[in-house]
Amino acid sequence: MSIDDKRRQTASSAPAKAIILAAGVGSRLQPLTDLRPKPLVEVNGTSILHNALRNLEAVGVKEVTIVVGYRKDAIQYACGRRFGALEINYVESPIFDRTGSAYSVWLAREALLSGDCFLLEGDVFFEEDALRYLMISQAPDVAAIVPFDESMEGSAVLLSDCGFISEFRMKQTGENLVGNGPTLFKTMNLLRLSAPTLKATIVPTLDEIIGSGVTQAYTEELLSYLVELRGLQLAAVRCDGLRWYEIDTTDDLQVAERIFGRAKGRGLPGRR
Numbered sequence: 001m002s003i004d005d006k007r008r009q010t011a012s013s014a015p016a017k018a019i020i021l022a023a024g025v026g027s028r029l030q031p032l033t034d035l036r037p038k039p040l041v042e043v044n045g046t047s048i049l050h051n052a053l054r055n056l057e058a059v060g061v062k063e064v065t066i067v068v069g070y071r072k073d074a075i076q077y078a079c080g081r082r083f084g085a086l087e088i089n090y091v092e093s094p095i096f097d098r099t100g101s102a103y104s105v106w107l108a109r110e111a112l113l114s115g116d117c118f119l120l121e122g123d124v125f126f127e128e129d130a131l132r133y134l135m136i137s138q139a140p141d142v143a144a145i146v147p148f149d150e151s152m153e154g155s156a157v158l159l160s161d162c163g164f165i166s167e168f169r170m171k172q173t174g175e176n177l178v179g180n181g182p183t184l185f186k187t188m189n190l191l192r193l194s195a196p197t198l199k200a201t202i203v204p205t206l207d208e209i210i211g212s213g214v215t216q217a218y219t220e221e222l223l224s225y226l227v228e229l230r231g232l233q234l235a236a237v238r239c240d241g242l243r244w245y246e247i248d249t250t251d252d253l254q255v256a257e258r259i260f261g262r263a264k265g266r267g268l269p270g271r272r
Helices: 003-008 048-059 071-080 100-106 128-138 197-209 217-228 251-260
Strands: 015-022 061-069 085-094 116-120 125-126 144-147 155-160 167-172 185-193 234-237 244-246
Touching: 003 217, 015 100, 048 061, 048 071, 048 085, 048 125, 061 071, 061 100, 071 085, 071 155, 125 185, 128 144, 128 185, 128 234, 144 155, 167 217, 185 197, 185 244, 185 251, 197 217, 197 251, 244 251
Parallel strands: 015 061, 015 116, 061 085, 144 234
Antiparallel strands: 116 185, 125 244, 144 185, 155 167, 155 185
C-alpha cells in the first residue's frame, strides 16, 4: 500500500484529541534551554513542538492538551489557544522540576478520559506519516517502534509473536545487542490510546501510582507496569525508514538537523 493510499484510508480515523508532554527542564540541552523550554528548540528553523502540532493537524486531530511547566509562558505564547485548526488547552505542572513524565500524564487525566487520543513526548521530532502508521493499525492501543541499533540508548521493548509489546527494558545501549539475545526495538514515544483502555486501565493505574507518592516515574516505566502487571495489550507498529529523532542533547539536535535536511525517506533512525 502506498503512502497516498494510507492517507486516504486514515483521513477520517484520527483520534480527535492529543496530549503532548512538554513540562520538563531539558537540562541536557543547555545552554539552548537556559531561556526557552526544550519543545521550542528548533530543528532547521521549526520548533519540536510546532512540528508535532502541524503533524497532528494534518492527520485530523481537533484538540491538543499540552502539559507545561518549565518556562510555560514561552510555550503558551508560541502556540496560543489555536494553532491552525487545532484548539490548544494547557495543563500546568507546578512541580515539573521534581516529577517524571508519568506525573505529567496524570495531570492530563481529564483529557485522557474524554476519548481516544494520541500521546506524544515533547522532545520527538518526527514526520507526519508516523501518526498515520499508528492510525492504520486495527489494534485499539498502539505504540510506534523501530529496530534498536548500535547508536541508540534508553528504553527498549521486546515483542510477542503476535506483535504486541511483551516487555520493557530500561537503560539499554548498543552493547545489549551483542550475542544471541532477543531482538530489541526502540519506542518512538508516540502512542495512540483508546477511550476504553484509558478509562478502565490507564487512568485508574495513574491515580493509584501517584496517590501512593510515586511521582518521579517516567512514561516508559508506567507503560512497563501496565503491560507486565496490569494486562495492557499494547500493539507495536513498526516505522522503519521514517524520519524521526528524540532530542535530548546538542549532539542529538545536530543529528536531527542532518536527518531532516535530507531528502524524504533517506533519514536515520532516532535514539534516546
